Amino acid sequence: MTSSLSMAQNDQRKRAAAPAPRRHHRTLKERLEPYLLIAPTVLLILGLMVVPIAIVIGYSLYDNVVTNPNPVFVGAANYVTILTSPAFWGAAGNTLVFTVASVVAHMVIGMAFAMMLNSKTMARVPRAIFRAIYILPWIFTASVVAVLWRLLLDPSGVINYLLTSLGVVHDAVPWLGTASTALLAVTVINIWSGYPFFMISLLAGLQNVSTDLYEAARVDGAGFFRQFASVTLPALRPILYSMALLDLLWTTQQFTLIWATTGGGPLGATEMLSTFTYKLAFNSYQFSMASTSAVLVLAASLIVAVFYVRRQRKEAQ
């Protein structure tokens, strides 16, 4: 208190003593200073975010860029081609199934694990051990997760051994190599690698829920499920909603996991919008078509992002 007061007095003294011309010089310099300091950020974002988006939109309006030195402007023709292509809609459908299943499972598993870890009947040490185990999948990047699950899901791998031993399946199934099971398999892999993100945030959220609320619910005779529905869920709804939107955004953009497990195959069974776009550009060199698809992915992402920002703003108020 005293020190801040003396600091304020010091301020006044200094201000009074400062020579006028120097102050004028400083204000001019000060006016330019913020622009100078943010210049690196502005240049980087402008040059490598804003300009590339403009470029990709531009590309999507020409017949064939990069490979053709004199591309012809075709307007919306590429969009018509893409939006009437069954391959695009197949990829969009797979992305939707993959994303919705992943986000829902992340939420359910994240919630279940967080609630188990938050249980009061558990001592500190087992809680810490289980928490460490549950976070494990989050340590590994998609490239590692992909090779690990290729090993696990191999026809002669350990999962097929367990499933045939238990009589769940008759013969070993090449889960990632069969058109009817590949989408399920990549979704399970993505669920495994993504739930810890939900779990950690929900655990933090659960620890902030006042125990008085549970106490009051119990006094009113509420059982486990009633407490969950009336106390836990309402308290965690803001976290769940924000995280679901973020996860939706990230999962629709997932490329590595698909590329490194199935490459979108077999027979397009796991083709996502990301792998579809990548292949158009770097396998068949149709850069204009790829750009068109990339712009559509951007549009879908922006819609989700608008919901997210609106939500954050509502929360801030």
Add this chain to the structure above:
Amino acid sequence: MTAISKQAPTTARTAASRRAVRRGAARTGLYAGLTAGAIFAGFPVLWMLSSSFKSNANIFAYPPKLFDGSFSFAPYLAVFSDPVEIGYFANSYIVALSVTVVTLVVALLTGYVFSRYEFPLKRIISIVIIGVQAVPPITLLIPFFGIMVALGLYNTYQGLIITYVVFTLPYAVIMMTAYFDSLPKEVDEAAKVDGASSMSILWRILVPISVPGMVSVGLYTFMISWNEYLFALTLTQTDDRRTVPVGIQLLMGQNNYLWNEVMAMSILGSIPVLVLFLIFQRYFIGGLAAGAVKS
């Protein structure tokens, strides 16, 4: 509790024992659930670890065993003795550490300005910085490829570094701005009146007390750069510029049968993130809760 049971022995004891039974059942259920969850989460990791110590001939041995007679460090030695694989690690460290330093410095400058200055374009610039976070990587990939080739940065460290700086910068700026906002303005205003320049206020006064915020941003930046795959795959071409995530996939493609070595490399490639996580756990959790430590 004891007083009550003495007064009304029969009813209290049955009620208490019923409660104990119910509590025991709930406890058993809880531990059953916890164990099932631990198998789901941990078994794949355990299997990766055990496979990385097996001989390659025993990878698909029937019946599969977690630890068999072939246990050895040979797969790890194979990774360490292959100059190409060591090169992947060197490249990953060079790129990720450079990105972390550059992003931190640029984000410190920008965060400082956003937190301490008012100027006409501030609102628009900050909206753009927040907005670009939603741009999907695949949308940027095609123009990036063209830009990097045109700038002569294709298949260079600089190309990857500048790419990851741009990807990590928006979140880093938002985090640093929030951190500076949480520091009282009186601290630097007093120094300013004493004639200190903005730069000395930032580096001598604000940076030393902003270490926790910088650690969070640094961890996030390092992890994103260490783990990134799509742009590393597309913007590099030769082994001497490939990073670990791409290298693991290349090893799978070339030596389809060296599962043990691939698993050893996967473990080694995950160790930096694991170590950082163990040391800086609370910063990670903080960053996670804030919303974005995941690629």
